[in-house]
Amino acid sequence: MAVHSFESLTGFVQRVLEAIGCSTADAQTAAHALVSADLRGIDSHGVARLQGYLRLKEAGRVNVTPHLQIVHESPSTAVVDGDAGLGLVVAPYAMRVAIEKARTCGTGWVSVRNSNHFGIAGYHAMMALPEDMIGIAMTNASALVAPTFSKEKMLGTNPIAVAIPAGVQPPFVADFATTTAANGKLELLQQKNSPTPDGWVQDVEGQPSTDAHILKKQGALLPLGGDREHGSHKGYALGSIVDIFSAVFSGASYGPWAPPFPAYIAMPENMPGKGLGHFFGAMRIDAFRPAEEFKGHMDNWIERFRAATPAPGYDRVLIPGDPERETAALRSVQGIPIHVAVEKDLAEIAERLGIVGL
Amino acid sequence: MAVHSFESLTGFVQRVLEAIGCSTADAQTAAHALVSADLRGIDSHGVARLQGYLRLKEAGRVNVTPHLQIVHESPSTAVVDGDAGLGLVVAPYAMRVAIEKARTCGTGWVSVRNSNHFGIAGYHAMMALPEDMIGIAMTNASALVAPTFSKEKMLGTNPIAVAIPAGVQPPFVADFATTTAANGKLELLQQKNSPTPDGWVQDVEGQPSTDAHILKKQGALLPLGGDREHGSHKGYALGSIVDIFSAVFSGASYGPWAPPFPAYIAMPENMPGKGLGHFFGAMRIDAFRPAEEFKGHMDNWIERFRAATPAPGYDRVLIPGDPERETAALRSVQGIPIHVAVEKDLAEIAERLGIVGL
Numbered sequence: 001m002a003v004h005s006f007e008s009l010t011g012f013v014q015r016v017l018e019a020i021g022c023s024t025a026d027a028q029t030a031a032h033a034l035v036s037a038d039l040r041g042i043d044s045h046g047v048a049r050l051q052g053y054l055r056l057k058e059a060g061r062v063n064v065t066p067h068l069q070i071v072h073e074s075p076s077t078a079v080v081d082g083d084a085g086l087g088l089v090v091a092p093y094a095m096r097v098a099i100e101k102a103r104t105c106g107t108g109w110v111s112v113r114n115s116n117h118f119g120i121a122g123y124h125a126m127m128a129l130p131e132d133m134i135g136i137a138m139t140n141a142s143a144l145v146a147p148t149f150s151k152e153k154m155l156g157t158n159p160i161a162v163a164i165p166a167g168v169q170p171p172f173v174a175d176f177a178t179t180t181a182a183n184g185k186l187e188l189l190q191q192k193n194s195p196t197p198d199g200w201v202q203d204v205e206g207q208p209s210t211d212a213h214i215l216k217k218q219g220a221l222l223p224l225g226g227d228r229e230h231g232s233h234k235g236y237a238l239g240s241i242v243d244i245f246s247a248v249f250s251g252a253s254y255g256p257w258a259p260p261f262p263a264y265i266a267m268p269e270n271m272p273g274k275g276l277g278h279f280f281g282a283m284r285i286d287a288f289r290p291a292e293e294f295k296g297h298m299d300n301w302i303e304r305f306r307a308a309t310p311a312p313g314y315d316r317v318l319i320p321g322d323p324e325r326e327t328a329a330l331r332s333v334q335g336i337p338i339h340v341a342v343e344k345d346l347a348e349i350a351e352r353l354g355i356v357g358l
Numbered sequence: 359m360a361v362h363s364f365e366s367l368t369g370f371v372q373r374v375l376e377a378i379g380c381s382t383a384d385a386q387t388a389a390h391a392l393v394s395a396d397l398r399g400i401d402s403h404g405v406a407r408l409q410g411y412l413r414l415k416e417a418g419r420v421n422v423t424p425h426l427q428i429v430h431e432s433p434s435t436a437v438v439d440g441d442a443g444l445g446l447v448v449a450p451y452a453m454r455v456a457i458e459k460a461r462t463c464g465t466g467w468v469s470v471r472n473s474n475h476f477g478i479a480g481y482h483a484m485m486a487l488p489e490d491m492i493g494i495a496m497t498n499a500s501a502l503v504a505p506t507f508s509k510e511k512m513l514g515t516n517p518i519a520v521a522i523p524a525g526v527q528p529p530f531v532a533d534f535a536t537t538t539a540a541n542g543k544l545e546l547l548q549q550k551n552s553p554t555p556d557g558w559v560q561d562v563e564g565q566p567s568t569d570a571h572i573l574k575k576q577g578a579l580l581p582l583g584g585d586r587e588h589g590s591h592k593g594y595a596l597g598s599i600v601d602i603f604s605a606v607f608s609g610a611s612y613g614p615w616a617p618p619f620p621a622y623i624a625m626p627e628n629m630p631g632k633g634l635g636h637f638f639g640a641m642r643i644d645a646f647r648p649a650e651e652f653k654g655h656m657d658n659w660i661e662r663f664r665a666a667t668p669a670p671g672y673d674r675v676l677i678p679g680d681p682e683r684e685t686a687a688l689r690s691v692q693g694i695p696i697h698v699a700v701e702k703d704l705a706e707i708a709e710r711l712g713i714v715g716l
Contacts, residue, residue, distance in 0.1 A: 074464030074645035076434040106432030107467055111646050147663065149672040154663055162599050172602070174595035180588055197587045206669030224582060224589050229555045230538055231582050237532035237678040238596075240663075241520050244530070248655045249646040255662055272658060287432035288469050288607040297606045300630055304613055305505065305512055305598075311564030314507040320595040 002343050003335035004358055009035045009047060012346065012358050016050065019353040020057055021064035022086070030088035037120045038336045041327030044184030045120045048342045050349065053086065053117070055263035062086055062116055068093050076105040079250050080112045084275055087118030087139070091278055095124045095137065098282040102133055106287030111250035114274035117141070117261055121161035122175030122324070128163060128282045129171050132291045135163040136281035138242045140252065142260040145179055146220035147236040148228050151206030153220045154256050157182050158242035163321075165285065167295035169302040173321030178239040179221045186212050186221075199226020245279040252277025360701050361693035362716055367393045367405060370704065370716050374408065377711040378415055379422035380444070388446035395478045396694045399685030402542030403478045406700045408707065411444065411475070413621035420444055420474055426451045434463040437608050438470045442633055445476030445497070449636055453482045453495065456640040460491055464645030469608035472632035475499070475619055479519035480533030480682070486521060486640045487529050490649045493521040494639035496600045498610065500618040503537055504578035505594040506586050509564030511578045512614050515540050516600035521679075523643065525653035527660040531679030536597040537579045544570050544579075557584020603637040610635025 004012075010031040017027035038046030056062040066085030070078045078097050082090035094110045101108025118124065121137040128135025141156025159182075161175035176182075181200045189196055189212035196210045203209040204218035208227070211219065224235030247254035253273040260267070285291045308317040331337075338346070343358075350357035362370075368389040375385035396404030414420040424443030428436045436455050440448035452468045459466025476482065479495040486493025499514025515535035522530040534540075539558045547554055547570035554568045561567040562576040566585070569577065582593030605612035611631040618625070643649045666675040689695075696704070701716075708715035 072646060074642070075462075077464040077641070077645040079646050104433075105463055106435040107465060109465055109641065109645075146669070147666065147675055149668055150666040150675045151669045152666040154666050154675075162595075164599075164602055172598070174592075174599060176589075176592040176595060178592075180583070199588050202669070206667075224592055225538070226588060230557050230584060230588070231534075233676070233678070234532075234534040234536075234582055237520075237534060240530070240678065241522075241532060244522055244656070244659065248652060248659055249643075251647060254655075255659055272655060283435070283467065284432065285607075287435040287467075288430060288437050289609060294606060297612075297630060298602070301602065301606060301613055308505065308508040308510040308512055309564075310507055311504070311509045311560070317505055317508045317512075318591070320591070320598065 001337045001340060003337050005335050006035060006039050006332060008358060009038065009336060012350075013047065013050060015355045016054075016349055016353060017064075019355050020054065022089070023065070026086070026089045029092050030086050033088045033092060033119045033123050036123045038338075039328045039331050040120070040122070040324040041331070042120050042184070042324070043339070044182070044187060047338065047346060049117070051345050052261060052263070054349065056116060059263040061259070061263065066090070070097065076101055076107055077109045080110055082112055082115035082275065084114055084116070087116040087276065087278070090115040091118040091124045091137070091280070092127065094278065095127045095135070095280045095282070098280045099128060099131055099133060102282040102284045102287070107281065107283045110280045111245060112278040112280070113247070113250035113252035115252070115276045115278055117276065118278055120175060121159045122163065122173055124280060125161035125163040125175070126171070126173060129165045131282070132165060132285050134165070134283040134285065137161045137278070138246055139278040140243045140246045140254060140258050140276060142258050143256045144183070144215060144221050145223060145239060146202055146206065148223065148232045152256070155223075155236070155239040155243055156258055157221065158239040160238065160242060164298060165295060166298035166302055167292070169299045170325055171321060172298065172302065172319060173324065175324070178224055178235050178242060180224055180226050180235070181221070183215070183221070186215065199230060242279070247273060247277030249279065250277045359695045359698060361695050363693050364393060364397050364690060366716060367396065367694060370708075371405060371408060373713045374412070374707055374711060375422075377713050378412065380447070381423070384444070384447045387450050388444050391446045391450060391477045391481050394481045396696075397686045397689050398478070398480070398682040399689070400478050400542070400682070401697070402540070402545060405696065405704060407475070409703050410619060410621070412707065414474060417621040419617070419621065424448070428455065434459055434465055435467045438468055440470055440473035440633065442472055442474070445474040445634065445636070448473040449476040449482045449495070449638070450485065452636065453485045453493070453638045453640070456638045457486060457489055457491060460640040460642045460645070465639065465641045468638045469603060470636040470638070471605070471608035471610035473610070473634045473636055475634065476636055478533060479517045480521065480531055482638060483519035483521040483533070484529070484531060487523050489640070490523060490643050492523070492641040492643065493519075495519045495636070496604055497636040498601045498604045498612060498616050498634060500616050501614045502541070502573060502579050503581060503597060504560055504564065506581060506590045510614070513594070513597040513601055514616055515579065516597040518596065518600060522656065523653060524656035524660055525650070527657045528683055529679060530656065530660065530677060531682065533682070536582055536593050536600060538582055538584050538593070539579070541573070541579070544573065557588060600637070605631055605635030607637065608635045
């Protein structure tokens with residue numbers, strides 16, 4: 001397990017993206033977004049994905065010199081066409097459009113079509129925080145999730161992130177897949193050859209399963225809740241809302257037609273829209289209440305929840321964003337550990353592109 | 359089990375509300391919102407609650423002649439003070455403000471303070487549908503829910519509703535509590551003296567429980583997911599977001615300080631805001647994409663999901679809103695069945711207020 005600084009990893013990713021044709025500005029934007037996932041401890045969405053992004057480029061599915069543009073708008077809304085660019089470049093652009101709309105209008109809402117995987121949703125939502133705005137980010141994704149009562153996979157893990165500024169307290173940052181467990185959690189169990197808990201996955205026949213390798217056997221992830229009795233229709237509804245806001249609003253491809261992340265999987269036939277879709281929101285706090293007043297109450301909210309009496313066997317009640325922020329604080333000092341297999345992947349990329357490695 | 363028409367129930371509720379001092383217009387608005395819950399099969403939120411609303415009035419917590427006003431606004435946002443009115447009156451007013459904002463600005467977002475229980479969230483969200491808008495409604499509520507790792511109850515069941523128009527298909531209407539199961543589901547099990555499934559509730563000590571009567575023994579509901587392993591931190595995050603948008607944005611009382619629904623429970627001490635809070639959104643479809651184009655794709659989305667192959671043991675995959683719409687269609691023809699105990703309650707109300715009964 002090698003350890004690298006945030007700066008050395010972003011520098012490397014930037015060199016990689018420049019080598020495949022991205023502008024320096026785009027490569028910097030994307031590298032910062034990507035490596036922030038590693039910094040925050042969401043290793044499944046960081047540099048471990050770089051190889052996957054490059055394969056999409058090689059398959060002609062990623063355009064490294066996209067012409068990003070607003071194709072439809074109203075005072076508080078816009079639709080952005082990502083021109084098949086890296087989601088890591090398209091998403092920050094679209095989030096900035098949402099922030100600008102919010103500046104003049106109180107709130108800004110941007111739906112994006114023709115994009116690709118955008119890394120972690122929380123990164124984009126958090127762009128609103130320094131502006132004293134609440135940030136919202138969501139995206140659809142390749143269909144790996146079977147709705148309640150369905151054998152077929154119809155939705156992606158479709159995450160939702162909401163970042164809310166506080167005063168002296170760190171911000172509230174929720175960022176979660178609308179499934180019981182995200183793919184990254186399955187991968188951890190695969191490495192240990194452990195079964196999954198109930199309610200995470202089902203097999204190809206639509207029967208409940210606890211096989212952590214089930215996705216490789218045409219199985220499916222389950223919506224948050226797991227089954228009907230435990231509220232999976234709510235997770236299914238949430239994933240659907242993300243799909244509709246991200247893709248039906250914008251003209252991206254939706255539901256089972258969302259483009260698959262692995263470049264070796266053929267694109268679905270009869271796609272009803274272009275590429276992946278995202279949805280972003282920015283709400284100026286002072287469009288509702290003076291910012292200092294709001295932040296004082298957020299501090300009070302956070303302090304009260306943090307002070308809640310823990311249940312037996314637990315030390316403390318967490319605020320959404322606490323674990324990621326604590327990991328980021330640690331990793332900015334101690335460096336970011338990179339798994340041996342990923343390290344090897346990155347070395348292979350450096351050699352192939354003829355650039356300076358890590 | 360008596361059966362009544364929607365019209366006869368709304369007429370009765372209107373007479374009740376007029377008798378306690380509401381204007382005719384307010385009584386009509388509230389009666390329509392309240393009985394729509396019964397019509398849609400959400401019996402726990404319909405006329406069964408009327409007695410509870412009257413008790414809040416008697417306790418001086420509901421103002422039957424509220425002066426509703428916008429106290430803060432931007433082009434796309436507003437904060438409404440409900441002046442302690444019935445939520446059933448305040449919520450439709452605020453939703454109309456959101457719709458008007460959306461007309462000029464593309465979207466409208468309204469946070470509400472100083473309100474009371476507003477019935478079903480879905481009713482208010484659905485007000486946007488005839489305007490070719492997406493409607494969103496949420497509310498905080500009395501603290502019955504223990505966050506992940508918490509022994510203490512800190513949040514309400516904090517529901518989220520999202521209504522999305524389609525073309526030839528009926529609209530997509532999601533409306534769900536951010537807990538594994540809502541209170542109404544517990545009440546059904548209590549009547550049958552059945553235990554709950556795992557992951558619904560915990561006892562006063564914070565230990566997992568399956569006792570459907572646990573709330574009367576100081577137990578708690580659990581966030582959607584049930585426990586950490588099944589994603590309860592996501593349900594906790596969702597409930598928190600609803601609380602913050604509804605109450606911290608508006609200046610309502612939040613978290614464990616949200617006013618309790620039962621009038622016999624004392625109000626919390628040191629409340630940080632006024633009354634309950636709600637949050638509403640309206641998004642004009644054509645602020646993103648021509649309405650007909652969007653609705654055509656929503657039809658396609660709905661038809662594809664409805665055609666998904668069901669898992670073994672199930673007949674069909676449902677679209678959010680299907681069960682409630684089917685119940686409403688049936689009940690508008692066959693009438694709305696009212697439980698004997700509720701029927702008795704309503705007769706007692708009629709007698710006490712000296713009005714014509716059902």
